[in-house]
Amino acid sequence: MADPKTPLAVQMTGIVKEFARCRANDGAGLSVAKGEVHALVGENGAGKSTLMKILYGLYTPDGGDIRVGGAPVRFAGPEDAIAAGVGMVHQHFMLVPTLTVAENVVLAREPSSLGGLVFDKARAEAEVEALSKKFGLALDPKALVGDLSVGEQQRLEILKVLYRGAEILILDEPTAVLTPQETKAFFQILSGLRAQGKTVILITHKLQEVLAISHTVTVMRLGKTVGSVATAKTSEAELAQMMVGRPVLFQVERTLKDPAVIAKSPAVLELRGVTVRSSRGHDALKDVSFTVRAGEIFGVAGVEGNGQTELIELLTGLRTPGAGTMTLVGKEVDFAAASAADMFRRGVAHVPEDRHRRGLVLDYAVSENVVLGRHREPEFASTWTIDFSSVRAFAERMIKDYDIRPADPSAHAKALSGGNQQKVVVAREMSRGPKLLVASQPTRGVDVGAIELIHKKIIAARDAGAAVVLVSAELSEILSLSDTIGVLYRGAFSGILSVQRATEETIGVLMAGGKA
Amino acid sequence: MSGQWRKLGVQAGASVAAVAAAFAIGAVLMLLIGVNPGLVYARLFEGVVLNPYGVAQIFFKSTPLIFTGLAVALGFQAGLFNIGAEGQMLVGAFCAALAGFGLSMPAFLHVPVCLAAAFLGGMIWAAIPGALKIKTGAHEVITTIMMNFIAMALTSYFVVSRFHEPETVHTAAVAVTARLPRLEAFSSFFHGSPANATFFVALLACGVVSWLLWKMPLGYELRALGLSPAAAETAGIPVDRRALLAFAISGGLAGLAGTSFVLGYKHYFEDGFSAGAGFLGIAVALLGQNSPLGVVIAAFLFGGLSHGSLVINALVPKEIIEVLQALVIILVVVANQVSKRWAR
Structure with a gap:
């Protein structure tokens, strides 16, 4: 006072x-x-x-x-x-x-x-x-x-x-x-x-x-x-x-995994020597190589604008690389034919950085948003009609599982708070049972209660055997969720280390381009 | 559902308010030139709404407007500004005439073939700017406008120097098998009016477009594309292919607009027959808030007004109707923006 x-x-x-x-x-x-x-x-x-x-x-x-x-x-x-x-x-x-x-x-x-x-x-x-x-x-x-x-x-x-x-x-x-x-x-x-x-x-x-x-x-x-x-x-x-208005858990419970155990599980995503050009014409990613395995959360730390956006767009088929290869679940991705739809079919789920622009159709109802991208699956539609009653039933299930408020499938996405909007996106992407989950700033601008739930769901995806690439500007988020941490600096990893070896200080040094 | 209905109410309110305000401003203008607006509006109402012939004329005049309005509305729903309905209509009408006098087959086939030709013609004419947009990013507002000029010149050339009947600027008449009957053949109410069965084709098109937009997965994708192209792309919807398809369907609908004249009224393609129905379609779509039902209502209003210009000509220069139409368009654009701010 x-x-x-x-x-x-x-x-x-x-x-x-x-x-x-x-x-x-x-x-x-x-x-x-x-x-x-x-x-x-x-x-x-x-x-x-x-x-x-x-x-x-x-x-x-x-x-x-x-x-x-x-x-x-x-x-x-x-x-x-x-x-x-x-x-x-x-x-x-x-x-x-x-x-x-x-x-x-x-x-x-x-x-x-x-x-x-x-x-x-x-x-x-x-x-x-x-x-x-x-x-x-x-x-x-x-x-x-x-x-x-x-x-x-x-x-x-x-x-x-x-x-x-x-x-x-x-x-x-x-x-x-x-x-x-x-x-x-x-x-x-x-x-x-x-x-x-x-x-x-x-x-x-x-x-x-x-x-x-x-x-x-x-x-x-x-x-x-x-x-x-x-x-x-x-x-x-x-x-x-x-x-x-209620006590909050800061650290979501999870079991730390031994790096040696992770190394034995099958690789889901492998990037080798990838170079990506940014929209502004310079190399946003330079000769990047890394592997993410089933049941592993690979956290990408770094100050924004060091290649994170391009990395995400590459993994989700929104951008093609200038050089290098990408292997998903043992199959090399043919970038000439790659698209968001293609990555989608290969089992890549995407929680985008900009949920207003990329994650949701704000003028669509929650029920319509929760099937966006899945709307042609036989569960929801034939060629000639969308089965709105099954879409609605599915939306009601997601609303319950993710505690989305208001609990109204016909509410427009734009009427929801940031946290609830993000829950809609996360619910949709998780519901597809992804092999690779790509999550970018999944809790940005999201309230504390929703952060807790989203973190739990990401851990749950990992424990269900998905590979996860998590990009976040929040160091605490990276440290509390990741098994492995890669720090991007000017389009390349200045270091990749297991969470057991990472501290806020070492990551901070790497973020500024130093050596760990 | 409540959000949906609320939005619908706001949109309908904006359109009604725009029309009312346009008539009010029109009244002021009439007072300024020394004409009693009460008299003019009374005559307009009497001559268009209370008179059977006037009502029949609404059906006739609104038919092409429903098609072009629907074409523009479908484009808007998918986030495309199809300003090229005029050209697509001309090309479609010309194709319908060619199929009408050039082919010979039984009526149950001939009429659908001519309609298909009209649809195809408009579709191809719209697909060109569509392809330019997705391949190069050329903005469709510019390209569709330019395609209008090309269509006007091209159809004009063909009808004046290639396919014309001697001493006229129209083509040969389409075969009897390719003609759509006038409505007076079914009811004496329509006696003397060129209103014809194409009107029902227009209503059918509205039904089909409604189904497509709000029931089919394709429509769900097109509307997502219109509302948020980035979200549609991220969700794996092939946005380029969908945009091209939206162009094609939009152009096809506009292509049908001339069939009322070619298959149902004069039975030939005539140079300059359209009276700007393609351009008026933009106004119809705006006033109709891009919904098929709204398009029908707006087309009735604009069709009624255009017949009304003849009814009131003795009292006031008929150009006042054009002023009214223009005011409606300006005010509906204003009302839409204002109501959006309220709805937020």
Whole structure:
């Protein structure tokens, strides 16, 4: 709780925001003391982002009271919020890659001469350099944004907000795209901001980070504020219970397998010397070889954008390699004829990274989504008709097995929460009894309760004898599920090791391209 | 099911609101040029809806619009913008005429053969932009529009200098065995109207398309393709082949649009017979919210309006009807966007 003696930077009370189908904020409140790092946590769909978008002026609340620095405010748009000293760094960066750092920072507020006719680039660069020194955000003002690393781009986004004079910074899931090392550097930046008297509100779902860097935590659930606690006085388990409303298992139970035993089971997937070109034209995978055996979970760790997407697309028939061979259950894949349909027939199931775009037809009902790809199987259809009653019966079974809510087969997929959407995808893919399960970011943006269930199902697939390739940006997920871990760095494995030998530190070093 | 019905209600509401708003704006325009809109609308209603001949004309005028509207709607459902219904209709009608006067066989065969020829003609004409799209990525809006011009010029050339009857710009008449009867042959209600049995072929096509889209696995795939091409691809649906098939069926339906004229009314292909039914099909599909039943209702409205332009000509320039039609289209596009925001 904020100390009553220190002035409040932000005070939001009784915030209500209704959308056509749901009440995203239902009397939510937030009190942030000046100069603190305040974490805002909650499951997906709890209303954190809505609350922050209201504070940043992107949404107008239907009810409630907002005070910034003690004064009541009504923001008609982000411009008003910026004028009041509130800035926001979005999860997805909004930068112009062909402009320099300085040009991006000053965009829309360019220093100029000749009464606004000429852009004063030198002054922009000097101002940006001074600002980045002051806050310890090391960046070359003349560098092209397209050449920056993800961590540098994030620093640039923060710099942009500071340039606009923000006193209160809202950061939306800032560490989602960072390596463990970059995350450490980011924490440094946060303490630098605090030292300069800035107030930071951090939207996150990583409870360990919350404990490491925040002073106060506010937990939201179902649009309401559950409570605020001083970070020093709480624990991961307590926060998780506040978020979900019940105790949560963090580590799914599984039996560790001896690498020697795994080595004896038959190979399901073998890649040899595979090179894949990315959509942007460079080699996204370079001479990659690995084997995944029946009953083995092969975890692929690495910072996003190091070839994971291309690897997944290769395994699921959405992309063909430039060189190399791929063997599935003893048969070499003929890439000239390969397609998603072909891989599907060979027993490859796919939980895609982007479930909205690739995993689901959002405007289809749950029942229609749960048979997507299986809709021509004799159980569900003949050439001329789909047997909707058997589709519905199947959907009802899946809804029960996977605890999908609402338990209504005719609900549209887009009306479901992220976690329930993902359960639909996982239910469908598992129901096919796959030989190879390819799961990419299976629990991204998914609530804690659903994570538990999805992890159990992945382990169950392994124990049923499937080979699993698991790609995840969450190191803890990789470590708690995998039997073997491969770390991708710039399109190649910087290391492949058994989970018994892996620690967060060794993987972190490999993720940055080092040697284990 | 509730989500489905809700969506249906929102869509129907958007279309009805668009039509009502178009008539209201039309009334304002009439006032501005000093015409009493009450009188015009009363005459329109009386001449089209209350008059048996007017009703018969709705049947006649809506027949080609049902086909072209259905063609565009099926394309939209699969995520394709088939703006080429006009050209597909011309090619189809020309093929029907060729089969009609060029072949000789008993009626129970001849009529289906001519319909098949029309379908095939439109199908081939649509398959070209379809193949260009899936092979090269060329956008179908551009290619189908251009294919319209080619079809117009080509059929015009053939009918004026190759297959024309002397002194005319139309082909020879199709054989008696290839003709579809007028509805007045069955009921005196239709006396004097060129409304003909092609109307029932159009309704049959609506039924078939409904079945295809909502009962068959193929329709499930086409709609998935329209709603989310990436999800369809990921699920192993051969998206390129399905897109080409959707083009072909869409073009075939548009190809049938001219048969009302060729097999049921004048019995020949005539240069410039279409009066833009292919383009109006886009409007019909939009207003009908891409559903076969909606297409029939929208085609009735547009067919009625186009007959109505003759009814009200004495009171107000008949171009006001074109203004109304254009307003309906603009407003339905607006209403669809607005209602989508509400439904979210």
